[in-house]
Amino acid sequence: xxxxxxxxxxxxNFWERLYIPEIARGLGLTFIEMxxxxxxxxxxxxxxxxxxxxxxxxxxxxxxxxxxCVACGLCSRVCPALAIEVQASETDRxxxxxxxxxxINMLRCIFCGFCEEVCPEEAIVMSKEYDIVFxxxxxxxxxKENLLKPVSELQDRLEFLRQxx
Amino acid sequence: xxxxxxxxxxxxxxxxxxIIEVAFENGLDIPHFCWHPELSVSxxxxxxxxxxGMPKRMPDGSFEKDNDGKNxxxxxxxxxxxxxxxxxxxxxxxTKSEVVVNAQESxxxxxxxxxxxxxxxxxxxxxxxxxxxxxxxxxxxxxxDDVKNHKDKRVSWGPNVLFDGERCITCSRCIxxxxxxxxxxxxxxxxxxxxxxxxxxxxxxxDSPYSMNVIDICPVGALTSKDFxxxxxxxxxxxxxxxxxxxxxxxxxxxxxxxxxxxxxxPKANPFVNKFWMCDYGRLTQFQNTNVNRISEPRITFEGNxxxxxxxxxxxVANQKISAINSKQIMIxxxxxxxxxxxxxxxxxxxxxxxxxxxxxxxxxxxxxCDDKLRTIDRTPNSAGAFAVGVSPGSHHVNIxxxxxxxxxxxxxxxxxxxxxxxxxxxxxxxLDELELFVIHAxxxxxxxxxxxxxFPASTFAEVEGTFTNFENRVQHFMPxxxxxxxxxxxxxxxxxxxxxxxxxxxxxQHDLRRSRQHWxxxxxxxxxxxxxxxxxxxxxxxxxxxxxxDQFKSMSYELLDEFQGLKCMKASNPxxxxxxxQSHYMKPN
Ligand code: SF4
Ligand code: SF4
Ligand code: SF4
Ligand code: SF4
Ligand code: FES
Numbered sequence: 001x002x003x004x005x006x007x008x009x010x011x012x013n014f015w016e017r018l019y020i021p022e023i024a025r026g027l028g029l030t031f032i033e034m035x036x037x038x039x040x041x042x043x044x045x046x047x048x049x050x051x052x053x054x055x056x057x058x059x060x061x062x063x064x065x066x067x068x069c070v071a072c073g074l075c076s077r078v079c080p081a082l083a084i085e086v087q088a089s090e091t092d093r094x095x096x097x098x099x100x101x102x103x104i105n106m107l108r109c110i111f112c113g114f115c116e117e118v119c120p121e122e123a124i125v126m127s128k129e130y131d132i133v134f135x136x137x138x139x140x141x142x143x144k145e146n147l148l149k150p151v152s153e154l155q156d157r158l159e160f161l162r163q164x165x
Numbered sequence: 166x167x168x169x170x171x172x173x174x175x176x177x178x179x180x181x182x183x184i185i186e187v188a189f190e191n192g193l194d195i196p197h198f199c200w201h202p203e204l205s206v207s208x209x210x211x212x213x214x215x216x217x218g219m220p221k222r223m224p225d226g227s228f229e230k231d232n233d234g235k236n237x238x239x240x241x242x243x244x245x246x247x248x249x250x251x252x253x254x255x256x257x258x259x260t261k262s263e264v265v266v267n268a269q270e271s272x273x274x275x276x277x278x279x280x281x282x283x284x285x286x287x288x289x290x291x292x293x294x295x296x297x298x299x300x301x302x303x304x305x306x307x308x309x310d311d312v313k314n315h316k317d318k319r320v321s322w323g324p325n326v327l328f329d330g331e332r333c334i335t336c337s338r339c340i341x342x343x344x345x346x347x348x349x350x351x352x353x354x355x356x357x358x359x360x361x362x363x364x365x366x367x368x369x370x371x372d373s374p375y376s377m378n379v380i381d382i383c384p385v386g387a388l389t390s391k392d393f394x395x396x397x398x399x400x401x402x403x404x405x406x407x408x409x410x411x412x413x414x415x416x417x418x419x420x421x422x423x424x425x426x427x428x429x430x431x432p433k434a435n436p437f438v439n440k441f442w443m444c445d446y447g448r449l450t451q452f453q454n455t456n457v458n459r460i461s462e463p464r465i466t467f468e469g470n471x472x473x474x475x476x477x478x479x480x481x482v483a484n485q486k487i488s489a490i491n492s493k494q495i496m497i498x499x500x501x502x503x504x505x506x507x508x509x510x511x512x513x514x515x516x517x518x519x520x521x522x523x524x525x526x527x528x529x530x531x532x533x534x535c536d537d538k539l540r541t542i543d544r545t546p547n548s549a550g551a552f553a554v555g556v557s558p559g560s561h562h563v564n565i566x567x568x569x570x571x572x573x574x575x576x577x578x579x580x581x582x583x584x585x586x587x588x589x590x591x592x593x594x595x596x597l598d599e600l601e602l603f604v605i606h607a608x609x610x611x612x613x614x615x616x617x618x619x620x621f622p623a624s625t626f627a628e629v630e631g632t633f634t635n636f637e638n639r640v641q642h643f644m645p646x647x648x649x650x651x652x653x654x655x656x657x658x659x660x661x662x663x664x665x666x667x668x669x670x671x672x673x674x675q676h677d678l679r680r681s682r683q684h685w686x687x688x689x690x691x692x693x694x695x696x697x698x699x700x701x702x703x704x705x706x707x708x709x710x711x712x713x714x715x716d717q718f719k720s721m722s723y724e725l726l727d728e729f730q731g732l733k734c735m736k737a738s739n740p741x742x743x744x745x746x747x748q749s750h751y752m753k754p755n
Contacts, residue, residue, distance in 0.1 A: 072285030073398040082666055085673045088395040096319070097286040097395055103672060120285045137670055 044131070052160035055113050055126040058104060061158075062148040068123035071099035075115035075124050083108035084115060102147060106132055107140045117165070125157045167254035172261055184247035184258055185213055190745060195260050196269055196302050198276075198294060198384045199336035200248035202747045203440055204345060207337045208249040210276075212298070214268040216259040217245040244268050266302075273303035279314045279359055280385075281331040289386025291399040295334065297752045316362050322352075323371035325391050325445055326379060330362040333387035339363070339379040346442065346538075349373040375538060377449075378442045381431060382749060392449055393429045397421075403661040405646035406433055408633050410502060410626045411447035412534065413543035415635035417730070418443060420452065420627055420646035423661060425676035427452035427627060427647060435730045436744045438639065444539055455625040455647060458609045461679055464620040476680075480687075483619050484694040486602050490579045492521040495602075496563050496571075499526035499556030500584035500684075501545030504631025505640070506707040507684035508547070511583055512555035513699075518692045522559025523577070525568075526551050529589060541636050546626070550634030553717050553734065572596045582606070583623065583684045587613045606684050622681040624649055629683045630704045632726065634734065641731035642723050649679045651686065 015021055041048065050056065061068045071088035087101035115124050127149065134140040151158070166177050169187055178187040183206065188195050198210035218240030221229040229237045238257045244265065247258070259265060276295070284290040299305070316330030335354065340363065344350045351369040354361055365371060371379070380388045404419040409430065416439035421429045430452055432443040463479035465472055474482075487495070497515040499508045508526075515524040528548050535542040558564040563571050569592050571577040578601040585607035587593055597603055597616045606623040607614045614620050627647045634640045645652050652658075667674035685707060689699045701707050705723050712718045717734040726732055729740045 070286045071395070072290070073401065074285065077398070077400060082663070082671070085671075088397075090395050095286060105671065141672060 050128045050130070052156035053164075054128050054130075055111050056129040057106060057111070057127055057132050057142075058109065058113075058115055058124050058147075059127045059129070059149045059154070060102060060144070060147040061123050061125060061154055062150050066093070067098065067144075067148055068121045069099050069102065069119075070095050070097045070121055070123070071102070072097075072120060074118045074120065078114045078118040079109075080112060080114065081108040081110050083110075099144065102144045103141050104147060105141045106134070107137060116161070122158065122161065125154055125161065127154065127157065167252055167256075169252045169254075169256045169258065171258045178252055180252075182252055184215060184217070184245075184250050184252055184256075187252055188247065188258075188260070189747065192745070193260070195247045196298055197248055198298075198334060199338060201338055201341075201382060201441075201749065204338060204341040204382075206249050207341060208246050210334065210336050211246060211272050212269065212276075212302075213247040214244040214272070215247045215250075215265055216240050216262055217250060218257045218259075219253070220255050220257075269302045270304045273298060274307055274309075276334050277303070277307060278309045279331070280334065281313065283332070287329075287332065287386035288389045288394060289332075289383075292750045292752065293386060294384035294750050297750065314359055316360075321370075321391075322365055322388075323373075323376050325377050325449070326371055327389045327391055327394065328363065329387050329389070332385050333363060334385055335361050335363075336384055338382045338384065339388060342379050342382060343371060343373065343376075347373040347375040347378070349376075374444050374446060374536065374540065375442060377445045378432070382441070384749065390429070396428050397423045401661055401663055402428060403646070403659045403664060404431075405644050405659050407627060407643040407646055408546060408641050409443060409447040409451055410546040410633070411444070411451045411544070412539075413541045413546060413548060413636035414439060414539045415546055415633050415639065415641055415731075416443040416447060416539060417641070418447075422646050423663065424673055425647055425678070427455050434746045434748070436746070437730060437741060438635065438641070439539055441747075442539060446534075446540070452627065454609050455627045459679060459681070460607050460610055460614065460620060460622040461677070461681070462622060464614075464617075466618055466620075476682075476690075479619055479621060480690055480694060483604055483621075483691055486618070487519070487579070487581070487604070487691075488695065490602060492519050493523075494577055495519060495521055495579040495581060496523045496525075496568060496577045497521065498565075498580065498582035498584050498587075499524065499551045500582070501526055501528060501543075501548035501551050502586065502626070503551070503583050503684050504547065504626075504629065504704070505550040505554050505634060505711060506631045506704045507583060507688075508551040508556045509554035509707060509711050510685035510688045510701075514688045514692050514697075516555070518695050518697050521562075523563040524556055525558045525564045526556050527565050527584060527587065527590060529586075543636055546635070547633040549636060549638055549734075550632070550640070553634060553638075554711055554715065569593055569596055572599055575599075578602065580604070583688075585609060585611065585613065585623065606687060608681070621687050622679070623687070624651065624679075624681045624683050628652060628679075628681065630655070631683075632704075632708060632723075635731075638717075638734040639731040640718065640721060640726060640734060640737075642726035649681050651680075651682050653678075 071086050073086050076084040076086045083105045085103045086099050088097050089100040091098045113126050116126050167180055169176050169178050171188055176191050185195050185200055195213050197213040199207050218238040220236040221239040223229050231237050318329045320328040322328050340352045343352050351365045351371055352363055355364045380390050402421045402423045404421050407418050407420050409416040409418045417433040417435040418430045419433045420427055430448050434441045462473045463476055465474050465479055465482055499511050515521055529544045530542050531544050534540055534544055580600050581604045583606040588611050603617045604619045605617040606621045608623050608625050628645050628649050630644050632640050632642050645655055645658055663673055692699055712721050720738040721732050732740050
């Protein structure tokens with residue numbers, strides 16, 4: 001027979017089985033924690049500001065003269081969750097091409113960051129936004145108006161990419 | 166016949182061929198940009214460099230042997246271009262040796278020096294020969310760190326073609342195409358060296374009816390279509406094989422579809438019909454009637470009351486009304502735009518179910534449309550087929566010539582047609598009001614459909630499977646490219662990535678699913694209401710029935726039609742030899 005009994009009760013020693021001393025030990029731990037510095041915070045009043053390396057929801061970089069995106073569709077192609085839809089059109093700007101429509105379905109996005117990695121224009125980056133809440137499925141599909149963020153707000157991430165990508 | 170040894174394999178070849186031709190005919194691919202089997206050789210891209218040698222000879226003329234008794238080969242110290250070097254007996258060619266690979270990498274590096282690498286904004290990306298070769302034949306590095314040349318971008322060459330000077334790799338395919346195939350020599354190289362670019366001659370523009378073919382043969386994205394520009398990425402589209410319905414040539418095409426909307430047509434090579442080309446008219450117009458102005462629901466109009474109805478209702482009203490009419494007074498019109506299968510079922514419907522031989526169809530001929538290249542006088546894809554499958558009047562029956570008179574005299578009081586482009590005959594349109602019953606299978610809204618009592622929404626050529634018979638009696642098979650409620654799960658239809666993985670709530674799947682039906686399905690339902698008892702389930706079954714009963718189609722089947730790229734009537738058992746199809750850009754999506 002190779003059946004070896006190894007239950008919780010069998011593993012406990014005599015003092016542990018007595019119960020009372022263990023209760024006292026537990027309470028002691030609680031008591032000590034009361035005097036240690038606090039690590040939780042009052043979210044959402046107190047918010048956590050992530051580092052540049054954080055992968056929040058993907059956003060589009062907006063320069064003074066408009067978006068950087070040229071609607072090449074690579075992010076849409078690489079996205080494993082098919083979250084991105086891009087429709088290109090022609091502009092008079094030197095880059096010829098721009099997205100008339102750029103939509104990310106946040107219900108599909110898995111925050112992998114592939115879109116950012118593949119983008120030849122550094123036009124889509126992962127932001128620090130993590131509180132992504134919707135009430136309907138339609139609301140979860142973000143258009144250009146929600147995606148475009150001024151380049152000044154994204155400096156941390158761009159800096160991070162320049163250093164580590 | 167001379168023998169050539171390419172990469173150690175011996176091939177027999179016809180004299181007067183070039184190395185690249187022999188290689189291509191034997192399934193070997195020598196990298197090339199400027200060579201195209203339908204164009205003259207220009208030999209200016211230098212991508213096809215290979216090592217060429219002949220057996221060494223002793224002073225007495227005998228072959229010099231090595232220790233194993235094999236002929237020694239003396240390779241030329243310099244590489245030769247395979248596209249312009251003729252073969253000779255005993256020639257040895259090495260296409261994969263180290264020198265050759267080095268040469269290819271160097272040529273790629275040279276070509277890429279001034280190439281803007283703006284693939285992200287270039288429409289060719291995803292089906293670009295330069296991208297392909299960058300993966301396969303380049304070492305991925307450039308030693309050039311100076312400023313690239315700048316040239317003109319977005320230059321309009323004509324009504325349909327836009328030129329980007331920076332992307333051009335000066336292969337001259339477009340120039341040779343316009344000179345040799347389109348016969349409109351308006352393009353030329355100007356400048357020299359790295360400043361070289363292409364211009365149209367002063368006061369001319371590239372407006373030939375075949376101008377857009379330069380876009381297909383351009384190995385890079387230097388030439389783009391004004392119509393398609395930036396509409397979609399090719400990898401988001403599906404491409405299904407079809408036949409252009411623009412005229413009776415029946416050019417083989419691919420239909421590019423995204424989100425159930427046709428975005429472009431492009432030619433598919435068929436050496437027996439259209440080689441590699443199609444005309445701009447076909448390319449730009451023949452998908453419009455599938456995309457817009459569609460009739461989406463059956464419609465019944467009596468005494469001025471127009472109302473949409475269900476299929477069931479419309480069919481039973483049609484049944485009622487048709488049954489009430491004397492079969493001598495009804496005229497059945499086939500359509501040269503509909504497939505053989507549809508016209509065959511229509512003729513069965515007329516002859517077997519309605520028992521009338523008042524059966525004919527309107528041809529559409531136009532001398533101005535035809536030219537000496539592809540376009541034919543007959544502007545419909547299937548008049549030969551419609552006639553061959555039996556859409557023709559019995560003798561002393563009403564035909565298209567006396568139809569209008571017979572309607573005026575009241576001998577014909579009902580008209581059933583599957584041709585919705587009758588508006589090309591104003592004379593007929595003007596008498597339509599005099600009919601008691603006018604039933605039409607229509608794809609698009611027009612003056613004619615407004616006059617109809619019963620309108621059945623019909624599927625267009627892009628939504629059905631079937632065959633067309635072209636003016637040379639070549640029967641060609643095509644598949645649907647656009648889905649309708651009817652062909653939703655059509656076997657073998659190619660789908661794009663978006664089609665495959667889209668869910669109902671994705672915005673990019675929100676196309677309308679049309680409820681149109683193929684002509685023969687509508688007819689079969691109607692006939693079965695009249696107790697015909699037909700049970701065809703696919704176009705293929707109907708085609709097989711045609712083959713069984715009609716000698717012209719003898720020994721054909723969809724499979725053989727696909728295999729031989731169409732078969733000629735009466736000659737199906739003895740088809741033309743298959744030819745190897747050249748594909749310029751092979752890394753195409755599906
Ligand atoms: S990869 Fe970048 S440039 Fe291309 S469509 Fe996406 S965001 Fe725009
Ligand atoms: S983060 Fe990943 S899943 Fe989300 S949009 Fe980008 S590629 Fe798609
Ligand atoms: S435009 Fe295209 S086809 Fe014409 S020479 Fe340039 S690369 Fe070749
Ligand atoms: S020649 Fe005729 S079949 Fe060919 S593309 Fe033009 S219209 Fe279509
Ligand atoms: S293919 Fe031979 S030189 Fe271009």
